[in-house]
Each structure stands twice: as structure tokens, then as C-alpha cells.
Amino acid sequence: MTPSNAAVTARERARAELTREIKEEARRQLAAVGADGLSLRAVARELGMVSSALYRYYPSKDDLLTALIIDAYNAIGESAETAIASASGSQPASGTSGRDRWLAACHAIRAWALAHPQEYALIYGSPVPGYRAPEATIGPAARVPLAFVAVLRDAVASGELAIPGAGGVGPVSGLLPVDGPLADQAATLSAVLALEGAPAVPGYLLVRAVIAWTQLFGMISFELFGQFVGSFDPADAFFGHAAAQLAALVGLGSEAPSRR
Numbered sequence: 001m002t003p004s005n006a007a008v009t010a011r012e013r014a015r016a017e018l019t020r021e022i023k024e025e026a027r028r029q030l031a032a033v034g035a036d037g038l039s040l041r042a043v044a045r046e047l048g049m050v051s052s053a054l055y056r057y058y059p060s061k062d063d064l065l066t067a068l069i070i071d072a073y074n075a076i077g078e079s080a081e082t083a084i085a086s087a088s089g090s091q092p093a094s095g096t097s098g099r100d101r102w103l104a105a106c107h108a109i110r111a112w113a114l115a116h117p118q119e120y121a122l123i124y125g126s127p128v129p130g131y132r133a134p135e136a137t138i139g140p141a142a143r144v145p146l147a148f149v150a151v152l153r154d155a156v157a158s159g160e161l162a163i164p165g166a167g168g169v170g171p172v173s174g175l176l177p178v179d180g181p182l183a184d185q186a187a188t189l190s191a192v193l194a195l196e197g198a199p200a201v202p203g204y205l206l207v208r209a210v211i212a213w214t215q216l217f218g219m220i221s222f223e224l225f226g227q228f229v230g231s232f233d234p235a236d237a238f239f240g241h242a243a244a245q246l247a248a249l250v251g252l253g254s255e256a257p258s259r260r
Contacts, residue, residue, distance in 0.1 A: 015057075021047060022057055023071065026064055030118040035065060035128045062131055065122075069133065070140045072119040076112050077143025083108035084147055098155035099244075099252040105147055106216055106243040113220045120224060124217055145213055149193055149201060152209060152250060156199045161251045178204040205250060212246040 025043050040061055044054040058064040087104035113120040122128075123141070155161040178186060186203030194200040201209075219242055222228055223235045232238035247253050 019057060022054065022064070023067060026068055027118065030068070030122060035122055035131075038065065040064065065128060065131055066134055066136065068119070069123055069137050072116070072123045073137065073140030073143065075116070075119070076109060076123075077140060077147065079108045079112040080105040080144050080147040084151060097252070098151050098158070098160050099247050101151045101154075102148070102247045102250075102252050103243055105144075105151065106246070107240075109144065109216065110220050110223075110239060113224060117224050120220070124221060145210075146193075148209055148213060149206075151252075152201050152205060153195070153198055155252060156201060156205075161205070178207050182207065208250045212249050215246055216243070 022043060025046050026038060028046075029038050029042060038061060040054055040058065041051050043064070044051045047054075058067065083104040084101045087101045152161065183203060186207050189206050190200050190203045193206070219235075219239060223239070228235050228238070244253065
């Protein structure tokens with residue numbers, strides 16, 4: 001390595017380290033004053049920096065918020081993906097069911113949220129007044145739902161999910177049909193998510209997956225924001241039961257649903 005290259009590498013390391021420190025201090029401020037109260041000047045002051053130096057890293061508060069949001073989405077997405085991969089490899093001889101992988105993702109997401117409540121609130125709580133998330137957040141935000149879609153796609157491919165017209169079972173009592181504009185939207189989403197050479201996830205199943213996904217995050221939000229105090233508190237047993245119910249809703253339980 002030439003001296004000039006060594007100097008560049010040292011500067012890159014120093015910049016990466018300071019960037020990490022800036023975001024760590026910003027997360028501490030999130031815990032203390034919330035996203036709306038986050039201040040670049042306060043972050044700079046706590047780090048012993050002048051504001052103008054911090055602005056070279058994050059020109060505005062929105063830029064810093066975006067960095068924190070992307071980090072949070074990537075962290076929770078990685079937790080779900082890692083849990084699914086670990087569950088997939090835990091029983092190499094007999095194979096792991098889609099239900100096991102689904103439940104592993106649900107519990108990993110909850111564990112991350114309980115360990116990082118302020119970051120969870122930043123991405124799944126109330127919108128930050130005046131902040132508009134840029135396109136750069138879309139990919140990271142999609143990691144969790146796409147992880148669940150991958151579980152369903154594999155279950156379709158393995159035959160674990162019964163598909164109507166292909167030996168499927170009867171409808172689950174109480175489930176409504178997916179038709180009209182909703183069916184059209186679901187079919188479009190199914191086509192967008194289709195992978196070459198892999199079976200598509202049927203539209204009706206994507207609708208149920210989105211129901212399950214939103215219910216999952218609703219439960220986690222209720223727990224984090226104290227809505228289960230005095231009822232299901234601690235919520236471990238309730239969450240485990242509910243996650244299994246959500247798995248059954250999408251056909252990964254003891255009874256596989258089909259379209260009505």
C-alpha cells in the first residue's frame with residue numbers, strides 16, 4: 001500500500017467511526033426526546049463537534065433521520081432473515097416446515113423491537129412531523145415483508161400449502177372471499193413478486209399474508225406502548241399463541257386454508 005492509499009484508508013476509517021458515533025448519539029437523543037426533538041446541534045455538542053463539521057456528514061436533520069431509519073429497517077430485516085435461515089438449517093435431515101420458519105421470524109422481530117423500542121417507534125410509530133421518507137428507505141423497509149413472502153413461496157413450492165385446483169383442502173370457516181378490486185390488486189402484487197422459475201404466491205394468500213403482517217406489528221406496538229398492561233402482561237404466551245394463529249391464517253398451521 002502506498003503512503004497516499006494508506007492516508008485515504010485512514011481517513012475512510014476515521015469517517016466511518018465518526019459516522020457511527022453520530023448515529024449512536026442520535027439514537028440516545030431519540031430515547032430522550034423522540035424523533036421530533038432530534039437536533040443536529042445537540043448531537044454535535046454532545047460529541048464535542050462544531051455544527052458545521054457535523055453538517056459535512058449529515059446536511060440536515062432529515063438526512064440523519066433517513067440514515068437512522070435505513071439502519072433500523074435493515075436491522076429488523078436482518079433479524080427476520082437470520083431467524084428464517086437458522087430455522088431452515090436446524091433440521092437438515094427431516095427438513096423444516098414453513099410454519100417453523102414463519103414463527104422464528106415473528107419471534108425474532110418481536111425480540112428486536114423489545115431490545116430497540118425507540119428505533120422500532122421511529123419506523124413503525126407515528127410519522128415524524130414534516131419528514132418525508134425518500135426512495136432510499138423503500139428497499140430496507142421491504143426486507144421484512146419479503147422475508148415472509150419467501151417463506152410462503154417455499155411452502156407453495158414444497159406442497160406444504162394447499163393451493164385451490166391442485167389438491168387443495170376446503171375453505172377455513174369464517175374467511176371471506178378475495179374478489180373484486182381487492183382480487184385485482186392482489187393479482188398485480190403477485191405478478192410483481194413473482195420470481196423466474198419459482199411458483200407465484202397466489203393473490204388470495206398475499207392478502208392473508210398482509211393481514212398477518214399488519215396484525216404482527218400491531219401486537220408488537222401494543223406491547224411496546226403499554227396497551228397490554230393489566231391484561232396479557234408479560235405478553236410472551238399471548239404472542240406465541242397469536243403468532244401461531246397468524247401462521248394458520250396463511251395456511252402454515254394444522255389446517256391449510258384455500259381461496260373461497
